[in-house]
Amino acid sequence: MRIRFQGLRLWRTGRRVDLVVDTAAATELIDETGALAGSESAATSTVDMSGMVLAPAFQDPHVHFRDPGQVDKEDMVTGCTAAAAGGYGQVLILPNTEPAMDGQARMDDGRTVIEYLQDYEEKLGRSLPVHYALCVAASKDRAGQEPSNPDDWRVHLPSREPHGSRPGAVAHPVLAISDDGSAVTDRTLDDVARIARDTGLPILDHCEHHESGFINEGEVSRRLGVAGVPASTELDIVQRDIELARRTGTRVHLQHVSTAAAFQAIRRAKEEGLPVTCETAPHYLALCDEDVLELGAMAKMNPPLRSRSDRESTLEAVADGTVDMIATDHAPHTVSEKAGGLVKAPNGIIGLETAYAICNQALVESGVISHQRLVELMSLAPAELLGTAITDIEDMAQDRNLLDLTKSEGAGLVVLDPAGEWTVDAGDFHSKASNTPFQGWEVRGRVLATIKDSRLVFSRLTSGQVKGSKEGRQAWIG
Template sequence: MLTLRNIKVWNTDEVIDLVVPSAHAGLFAEDGAATDGDVDATGLTLAPGFADPHVHYRDPGQTYKESMVSGCAAAASGGYTNVLVMPNTVPAMDGEPVRAGEPGASEVLDAGYGTVIDYLQHYGEAHDVALPVRYDLCVCASKGRAGREATEFARWRRYMPGVDDETKDAAQLAHPVTAISDDGSAVTPATLDDVFALAKESGLPLIEHCEHHDAGAVNEGSVSRRLGVPGIPEDTELRVVERDIAKARETGVHVHFQHVSTAISFDAIRRAKAEGLPVTCETAPHYLALSDEALLEYGTLAKMNPPLRSEADREATVAAIADGTVDMLATDHAPHTLEEKERGFLEAPNGIIGLECAYGVAHRVLVDGGHISDARLIELMSVAPERLMGHEATDVAALVEAFSEPAPNEAHGGEPDGPGTGAESRNRLLDLSRVDDPDAVDLVVLATDAAWTVDPERFHSKARNTPFGGWDVTGRPLATIIGSGLAFSRLHA
């Protein structure tokens, strides 16, 4: 049992005592971290656990880059309690039966499963591991993510929440398909109508990689010319955004735009929202912290898709967060080996990892920069992404109101902590073992003002491909609580 004394509730500022009654089955902790006993949590904040609607775990097919185990460990370390796994696995997560001999097939078939969805839903059972975070699955928009033919609804309908739930096992219920995407690629013109029809019929959001280019490696501009590398124009993003806004207007389908990076795209999304269209969007910490000038310092560690844009676009990204155009933050956690990243701008794969430093980077830019509050950052990283995935973030204040009780005298060593000695002068005590549905309680403990230096060598991810190594940031998750159990700790008594 772990007890946190004097911790502040994120959206009410009430100071409470919190009892975490047990360890999560997948508990892990950093060296010397507290997993039981009493911890003085004065100055720390209790918030709903973070959720990331955009992660790549490379499992099956590329587990030398990341696995479900290492990816979930990275998520828990970063304060995340739920993630949405993108479908660019190998084989692709399209609901089709896996064929023997195709890349990655043996990992699925040898474990006794017929589709990638089945395999990932039952990953813990297949590998006899307890993963430390929750996860949902995102199904491909097109078969094999090839962009030639839309996936068949009949192949994956049964994996959706609420469909034949009485016939599902616990793993199937825990890891449903909650979105559609061909992430890594935009939905192609050849499949656009059919994919929107799929989204309409299923009621799931279309998670759109809103960018397409046939040539280029970095943002088109002075930096690309200085590097002598072919550039990618900013309208490669806008064209997809405007196309899909028009389809949302026509069909009523909820389109969620991933990793938006340009001022002109934010303007288009702003107008669509003003029109009342069902569109939402995310951006990632790297687009608000870095411009394409970072390529000159970090090289291919700062190569991604869409590319880092101009300083004006970076400032527009921050402004779009401040004015509410951006609904949420996602990491687009994309693990690669450093050997792959060393191939040069034309050959190196796109993407960076982000789960373990996202909060610190975003806090440094957005909160320390005076653009938003601590509470708003939590909304962007927890409340909104959970809603996109069809869930509700844990309402901490409601739990306190419904289930807390006065703390006993022993909680403060028998000493009064205010002018009076009655219960009204002590913190209320929230014991998670006494809530009505403890399995539904997912929380993160934050040191919002903690200064720390990003060290990729200490990451729990297999990958190290980040430009943020050595950055001094503020704000750090210290504990992750899932289903009322401690899943990760770097707390110290």
């Protein structure tokens, strides 16, 4: 079945185009409303998309899918489905799997976690709805005692091109190195930096370290009577990693930055021309530690939600370009784990299915940045960090008013409704997990469709929107 999206606005110029795509096979299409499910028809159906935005699919350089090791929380199928529902075309899977994704053969069948994930789709018997790449552990077992051995995972690096790294023959290449969940230790830092330079990978570092504490240190932690985490725990790692970049030239990407002091240090590093980038996450844009009073463990994460002033500084850092990109840090946990209370509950929340709406509301609707800039933060910048492909819609369209993807391959796109209003309900999520602090929020910004490899893989199109066409194939050739 083919779908013609009529009247879409290109994300950068606002020019109107029609888009024609094939749907994925019925077994691969995620059709949330049932309007397209099971359809193998060769006919073309038309959807009025006036006012909707066509953009390159989002990319997330920071997700945890818990597969292998904790598939009661999430697995590759549910994680990738949640990503597609959130408008993502590419994600980077971080290495805190069980066993760790360090290149060592520690699976029960003698494989490495990297090999397990490389073969996942073949074993599953179908393609997953998003592309995924891998981030190798910086240290063996993520224990911080000894760096991982690149000879254990070098074969999974992408092919090399003169102007940077691009995924080559490896289906799910290793594109970064990190011990995320904790910072790369002082003990291994220089060795990890050398390995990163030798392999051409950026270090993605969890820029925060503390031995005790559960939420941000401040008035809220004192009011609740729980140990706090000082903001300095983030700044200490940020300054250390900036000095590493200065001293060695290693590319360093600082994850989920959340404090004013850290952003200021990053600004100075960028002014100096150092190879340092950073991300923040939607929850640091929309929430602060005061929200812990109401949300409890659903607002417990690492780094913790910081002060109202730090949240305002995070918005400012997005506005002035200090923040290079937005990543979700999608971290699924079970209901029972999060019900354990503020002290015992694990850190982390899920975010793939709410990221666009939360960011659209916190950044665009509030006037902090433009919608075009939001797309850059969620699509272009992560692709630049990881060296992954991005679809240049403007180049594809040129002077035409029709994009016929049935004649092309590889395009990754998302159809967005920036004004679409909906209520967050974790019961409707495609993720196995429901640990979101945004339950019940009324938000603006909706993902309507996600296109992978030029085929529609996710749809929220209703039967009322999809109208059959008798005009036939010839009508769609521009």
